[in-house]
Amino acid sequence: MSGTIVNLGLDLREWLSPARVVLCASALLIARVVLFVYAYIKARRQFPGPPVTNIWKGNLDETMTEDVHDKWRRWHRQYGPIYQTVRWNGLFSRVIYVGDPRLIRKIANENWPKFPAQYAGFRPLSGSALFAQMDQARWKTQRRGLAPAFQPRTVHAQYPALHKYLLQFADTIDRSAAARGRAVDLAQLHVLLTLDFVGEVAFGAELRAVRDGAACRILQIFHAVLPELMKCGLFPLRAKVPVFESTRAMHRAIAELRGMARAAVEDARRAHEDSQEKDCGAEKGKKIFEILAHHVPRRRRRSHGTHDDFCRGHRQLRNPAIHRKLRDELDALLPADCVVPSIEQVSRLPYLRLVIKETLRYNGPGFGTFRYTPADVEIEGVVLPANTTLALWNPQVHRCPNVWGADADTFRPERWMSTQGEGNEKAALPGSYFPFSYGPRKCMGEGLAMLEMSLTLATLFKRYDLELEPGFEMDFQPSFTLCSRNGLPVYARLRK
Numbered sequence: 001m002s003g004t005i006v007n008l009g010l011d012l013r014e015w016l017s018p019a020r021v022v023l024c025a026s027a028l029l030i031a032r033v034v035l036f037v038y039a040y041i042k043a044r045r046q047f048p049g050p051p052v053t054n055i056w057k058g059n060l061d062e063t064m065t066e067d068v069h070d071k072w073r074r075w076h077r078q079y080g081p082i083y084q085t086v087r088w089n090g091l092f093s094r095v096i097y098v099g100d101p102r103l104i105r106k107i108a109n110e111n112w113p114k115f116p117a118q119y120a121g122f123r124p125l126s127g128s129a130l131f132a133q134m135d136q137a138r139w140k141t142q143r144r145g146l147a148p149a150f151q152p153r154t155v156h157a158q159y160p161a162l163h164k165y166l167l168q169f170a171d172t173i174d175r176s177a178a179a180r181g182r183a184v185d186l187a188q189l190h191v192l193l194t195l196d197f198v199g200e201v202a203f204g205a206e207l208r209a210v211r212d213g214a215a216c217r218i219l220q221i222f223h224a225v226l227p228e229l230m231k232c233g234l235f236p237l238r239a240k241v242p243v244f245e246s247t248r249a250m251h252r253a254i255a256e257l258r259g260m261a262r263a264a265v266e267d268a269r270r271a272h273e274d275s276q277e278k279d280c281g282a283e284k285g286k287k288i289f290e291i292l293a294h295h296v297p298r299r300r301r302r303s304h305g306t307h308d309d310f311c312r313g314h315r316q317l318r319n320p321a322i323h324r325k326l327r328d329e330l331d332a333l334l335p336a337d338c339v340v341p342s343i344e345q346v347s348r349l350p351y352l353r354l355v356i357k358e359t360l361r362y363n364g365p366g367f368g369t370f371r372y373t374p375a376d377v378e379i380e381g382v383v384l385p386a387n388t389t390l391a392l393w394n395p396q397v398h399r400c401p402n403v404w405g406a407d408a409d410t411f412r413p414e415r416w417m418s419t420q421g422e423g424n425e426k427a428a429l430p431g432s433y434f435p436f437s438y439g440p441r442k443c444m445g446e447g448l449a450m451l452e453m454s455l456t457l458a459t460l461f462k463r464y465d466l467e468l469e470p471g472f473e474m475d476f477q478p479s480f481t482l483c484s485r486n487g488l489p490v491y492a493r494l495r496k
Ligand code: HEM
Pocket: 130, 131, 132, 143, 198, 202, 303, 304, 305, 306, 307, 308, 309, 364, 365, 366, 367, 368, 369, 370, 435, 436, 437, 440, 441, 442, 443, 444, 445, 446, 448, 449
C-alpha cells in the first residue's frame, strides 16, 4: 500500500514538468476569465446601467461630474430601481444601486456586511472609526461603547454649548445685516457652527470656527480633503497609490487634522481625569467627550466626523409660501424676544419638523451606505450576484415617483402631514426614507444633528428676513457629503 503511494508521488512529480505547471496555471486563468465574462454579461443583462466609457475607470468619470446627484436620479428612472455601474473597486467586482425599498429594508435590517475594499478609500481619514469598521464583532463592541454618548438625555445636555455658538452665529449675521448690501454665506456659516459645536462636545476643544470665519484652518482642511476623499471612496486605489498631487495634498491635510484631533483628545482626557478627581465622575450634564472618556477604552476613541447640512434654508427661501408658514409658526409659538429657543420650545414646532424632514428627503447631505454580497443571494425574488457592492443610496429613492408620487421632485413639507389629527406625521414607506441610513447600523448622531438643525433654523427664520442673492443658483460639488461649490449667499435683515 505505502509503496503505491510513494509511486503515485513519484509519478506526480514526473508528470508535473514546468511546461505542464504553466499550462495548468494558464487553463485556470482562462477559466477564471471565462467565468468572469459569463457572470459579467449575465449580471449586465439582469441589471442594466449606463454604458461603460472607460475600460479602467468604468463609470467613475460620469459619476464624478457636477450633476452627480441628478445623475443617480436619472439613471434610476432610466434603468429601473436596481441598476449597476461598473468597476469602482477592482476588476472582478461591480456596484449595484439598490433603489427598491423592500430590498433596502431587508439588507439594512439584516445588517449585511460592508466590503473592506469599498471603504478602503475612506480609511485615510476615518481609520477604523465606527462607520468604516468592517469586522462585525468589533463594530458591535465599538457601537456599544459609543452608545451612552448618544442617549437622548446626553444629547439634550449638549444644549448650553449649542446655545453659546448659536449666539455667535446670530452675532455674525447681525453684523452682516448691519453692513447693508453685504451677503452672508450661510453654507459656510453652518459648517463653522457645526465645527464649533462638535469640536466642543466631542473633543472638548474650542475651535473658534464661527469667530475665525473663512480663516478657520479646519474648514480649509475639509475643503481640501472631502471632494478628493469622495474620489478615493469611489476608486480606492487612488488613495493607496497617490499619483495625483490632489491625493497627496489630501494625505497631508489629513495628517494635520489628525494631529489636531490627537492634541484635543489628550487635553480632553487630562481635563476629564482632573475633574474625576474632584467630582468622582457624576455623569449628569456632561459633554459627549467626557462620557466617551469614561466609557471608551483609550485606543478606540475616534469619531467619524460630522456632515455639513448646508441645504438648511435653501429650499425654504425659494418658496415664499413655505417661508411664510414657517415664520407664522415661529411667531405664534416663540416669545417675541427669543434669540435662541430652548429645546422644549423647538419640540413644539410641528411645521419646522416637517420642513427639516422634507429637506432631508429632497437633498439629504448623507447619501447612504455600501453593503456587500460575498455569494449569490436571493432576496425578494431578485438574485444579487456574488462579489457585488450594493449601494443603498437615498438621493434617487427619496425622489422616486413610484414611492412619493408625481410631485416627488417638488419640495413640499405638507406631504408629511397626517390626516390622523394635528401634529401627527405620516410615516414613510419602510425602506424609502433613510437620510441617516437604516437598521442597526444607522447614524448614531441623528439626535444631535436634528437638535442642531431645529435650533439653527428656528433662530434663523425667527430673527431675520432672508433673501437669496438675486440670480443665485447653487452648483453642487461631488463630495463625501452633499456640498455647494458656490456657497449660499443670503441677504439678512433684522426683523422689527
Ligand atoms: C445631518 C447630519 C447627518 C447625516 C445626514 C448623517 C448620515 C449618516 C449616514 C448616511 C450614515 C451611514 C454611513 C455608512 O454606512 O457608510 C451615518 C453613520 C454614522 N454617523 Fe452620521 N449623519 C449625520 C450627522 C452625524 C453626527 C453629528 C454624528 C456624531 C457626532 C454622526 C455619527 C455617525 C456615526 C458614529 C455613524 C456610524 C454608525 C455605524 O456604522 O454603526 N452622524 N451617518
